Amino acid sequence: MNFVDDATGRALCRFSDEETTWAAADLLEAWVHRYGVPQALYCDGKNVYQRRPTSREAIEGVEPQTQFGRMCAKLGIGIMVASSPQAKGRVERHHGIHQDRLIKKLRLAGISGYEAANRYLQAGYLEEHNARFARHPAAADFHRRVAKGLDLRGVFCLEAERVVSNDLVVRFENRFLQLKPKRNQDLGAGARVTVQQARGGDLRVLHQDLKVAFEPLARPQPQRHAEPRPRRAPLPPLPRPPAADHPWRRYPAVKKNGAAAR
Numbered sequence: 001m002n003f004v005d006d007a008t009g010r011a012l013c014r015f016s017d018e019e020t021t022w023a024a025a026d027l028l029e030a031w032v033h034r035y036g037v038p039q040a041l042y043c044d045g046k047n048v049y050q051r052r053p054t055s056r057e058a059i060e061g062v063e064p065q066t067q068f069g070r071m072c073a074k075l076g077i078g079i080m081v082a083s084s085p086q087a088k089g090r091v092e093r094h095h096g097i098h099q100d101r102l103i104k105k106l107r108l109a110g111i112s113g114y115e116a117a118n119r120y121l122q123a124g125y126l127e128e129h130n131a132r133f134a135r136h137p138a139a140a141d142f143h144r145r146v147a148k149g150l151d152l153r154g155v156f157c158l159e160a161e162r163v164v165s166n167d168l169v170v171r172f173e174n175r176f177l178q179l180k181p182k183r184n185q186d187l188g189a190g191a192r193v194t195v196q197q198a199r200g201g202d203l204r205v206l207h208q209d210l211k212v213a214f215e216p217l218a219r220p221q222p223q224r225h226a227e228p229r230p231r232r233a234p235l236p237p238l239p240r241p242p243a244a245d246h247p248w249r250r251y252p253a254v255k256k257n258g259a260a261a262r
Contacts, residue, residue: 001015001016002094002095004094005038006042007137007138007139007142008135009134010035010130010134011126011130012027012035013098013121014026014118015114015117017114019046020048021048021066021068022199024048025067025068025199026199028071028156032146032152035143036141036146038142039142040079041072041078042080042091043081043082044082045081045083049066050069050081051065051066067158070159074155075155076147094133097133105125106120153196153198157198158196159196160172161194162192163190164179164190164191164193166189168180168189170205172197175203175216176217177195177205177215178215178216179205180212180215181212181213185210185212187212193205193206194206
């Protein structure tokens with residue numbers, strides 16, 4: 001995964017198993033902490049960054065949004081999708097540099113794992129790379145600071161909307177959460193809440209931007225019989241057709257009127 005500032009050429013990259021939502025979110029969070037919030041991202045047209053609208057969204061005119069797109073929207077970052085690799089030539093040229101110099105450096109250092117490679121990037125490779133290839137911007141730096149009061153834990157997470165049941169329970173990822181709202185929280189059956197899942201799996205439940213306390217419920221265990229169930233008796237075998245020399249086959253033929261031929 002590779003981020004390149006279009007104005008300066010500064011790069012920030014990280015190895016990951018696949019180009020997933022968390023891989024893109026982790027790199028964007030690292031970029032925000034180091035350089036600030038960018039104005040927009042110019043990326044591939046993969047389903048991590050954009051997706052097709054559902055039939056309901058198409059009818060209602062709702063713009064489809066991925067989990068990563070929602071994170072960018074909370075930070076005020078626009079997403080522009082490139083129609084071809086040549087359209088984002090700057091990052092592609094950086095890919096060529098990394099595929100040449102970085103591969104050789106990793107081989108000389110004896111590194112073949114993702115974690116060791118990421119430590120090598122942070123230890124000095126990125127600093128050396130940016131010192132050699134980055135340039136000062138022609139104008140001012142347009143990165144912005146994180147908005148005051150914006151909790152990044154509520155930005156870099158997975159979100160899902162759930163409906164509260166009659167017993168104030170919501171279900172998320174096959175887990176049952178017993179809500180315990182405060183007295184001033186108007187939360188009842190049929191209300192909609194937002195469940196947020198952090199990178200490590202921790203959950204938060206929000207209702208009207210207020211945190212709702214909850215307690216995970218244990219999954220009901222299936223009842224086991226003390227004694228094994230009796231087996232059913234085997235079905236009788238199907239009757240077999242008579243043999244070729246069976247007397248039934250030598251019985252006189254029956255005429256259409258039902259009388260036997262004599």
